[in-house]
Amino acid sequence: MVSVLIIGKGPAGISAGIYAKRSGLDVTIIGKDNGALKKAHLVENYYGFIEPILGNELIENGIKQAIRLGINVIDDEVLSIDYNEDYIVTTKNNTYIAKTIIMATGSPRQTPNIKGLKNFEGKGVSYCAVCDAFFYRGKDVVVLGCCDYAMHEAKELVNVARSVTILTNTAPPQGNVPDDAKIVTKEIAEVAGDEIVEKVIFKDGSCIKTDGVFVAYGVAGSSDFAKKLGVITENNKIVVDDQMRTNLPGLFAAGDCIGGVYQIAKAVNDGSIAGLAASKYIKKLNIIK
Numbered sequence: 001m002v003s004v005l006i007i008g009k010g011p012a013g014i015s016a017g018i019y020a021k022r023s024g025l026d027v028t029i030i031g032k033d034n035g036a037l038k039k040a041h042l043v044e045n046y047y048g049f050i051e052p053i054l055g056n057e058l059i060e061n062g063i064k065q066a067i068r069l070g071i072n073v074i075d076d077e078v079l080s081i082d083y084n085e086d087y088i089v090t091t092k093n094n095t096y097i098a099k100t101i102i103m104a105t106g107s108p109r110q111t112p113n114i115k116g117l118k119n120f121e122g123k124g125v126s127y128c129a130v131c132d133a134f135f136y137r138g139k140d141v142v143v144l145g146c147c148d149y150a151m152h153e154a155k156e157l158v159n160v161a162r163s164v165t166i167l168t169n170t171a172p173p174q175g176n177v178p179d180d181a182k183i184v185t186k187e188i189a190e191v192a193g194d195e196i197v198e199k200v201i202f203k204d205g206s207c208i209k210t211d212g213v214f215v216a217y218g219v220a221g222s223s224d225f226a227k228k229l230g231v232i233t234e235n236n237k238i239v240v241d242d243q244m245r246t247n248l249p250g251l252f253a254a255g256d257c258i259g260g261v262y263q264i265a266k267a268v269n270d271g272s273i274a275g276l277a278a279s280k281y282i283k284k285l286n287i288i289k
């Protein structure tokens with residue numbers, strides 16, 4: 001059992017970790033990569049650096065600082081979060097149980113640019129297998145994606161749907177393909193139907209008939225986790241109060257995933273507030289016990 005589990009090792013996650021750790025809690029941070037900053041060449045608007053610093057160097061320094069303070073920083077990808085009094089976090093390599101979660105997963109994912117996809121949102125296009133699988137009991141569904149997250153979503157569906165086909169849209173499939181799922185790697189042209197989704201059309205003119213399209217591109221992001229947990233979002237951003245609390249007890253969010261100004265200074269500020277608020281929450285839990 002972890003007291004504070006932080007998802008994301010960008011400025012928001014690391015800052016949250018530092019504050020929670022220094023208030024005396026055990027903290028684990030799980031991050032897949034260096035987030036938005038790995039793409040930033042030179043940063044010259046962050047406090048305290050006389051000369052511009054490489055984005056990646058800034059983030060690596062933050063990670064080293066966290067490790068020096070005794071924070072457990074783990075390279076892994078979170079696939080799902082469940083809530084049952086405590087939080088159960090499933091990653092590619094492990095399962096963690098935590099009293100509190102701070103989501104610091106960065107900017108919400110963009111919807112893949114596939115013709116027709118947006119038109120059928122809520123009419124056969126879903127972004128959450130756990131939430132919507134039930135509606136597809138005994139039906140044929142497809143999952144869009146190629147990586148571990150797509151395989152995880154497909155696994156949720158195979159026990160419920162009549163058939164599950166993973167459409168990788170030319171990418172090679174990665175991770176563990178569920179036994180009962182099929183893989184199609186053809187390039188996708190369009191998601192089509194009348195009132196509701198009926199088929200996915202490929203660039204070569206062929207098509208696959210389907211009752212549902214589950215979108216699971218890339219890595220699961222804050223909005224995917226939020227949908228599954230029932231966390232309130234607005235325009236794909238997690239809604240928090242001034243203490244970075246979401247509507248779920250013990251679940252906090254910080255940084256780009258809550259919107260506002262997409263800047264390091266703001267992410268660090270959010271992280272510090274979330275770290276302190278999580279610490280307050282844990283200490284209150286211990287007093288009540």
Ligand SMILES: Cc1cc2nc3c(=O)[nH]c(=O)nc-3n(C[C@H](O)[C@H](O)[C@H](O)COP(=O)(O)OP(=O)(O)OC[C@H]3O[C@@H](n4cnc5c(N)ncnc54)[C@H](O)[C@@H]3O)c2cc1C
Nearest residue numbers: 008009010011012032033035036078106255256262263264
């Ligand atoms: C090209 C570019 C240049 C920029 N330049 C500047 C600049 O000069 N100055 C400035 O202030 N800001 C700049 N920014 C913005 C800044 O990088 C972000 O505002 C900041 O990094 C946000 O911090 P964050 O911690 O919220 O998210 P991020 O830094 O994006 O970190 C997100 C973290 O979440 C992890 N994660 C996400 N999903 C999962 C998952 N499923 N499992 C495990 N881990 C996961 C990622 O691996 C990463 O560790 C720039 C951004 C870009 C893209």
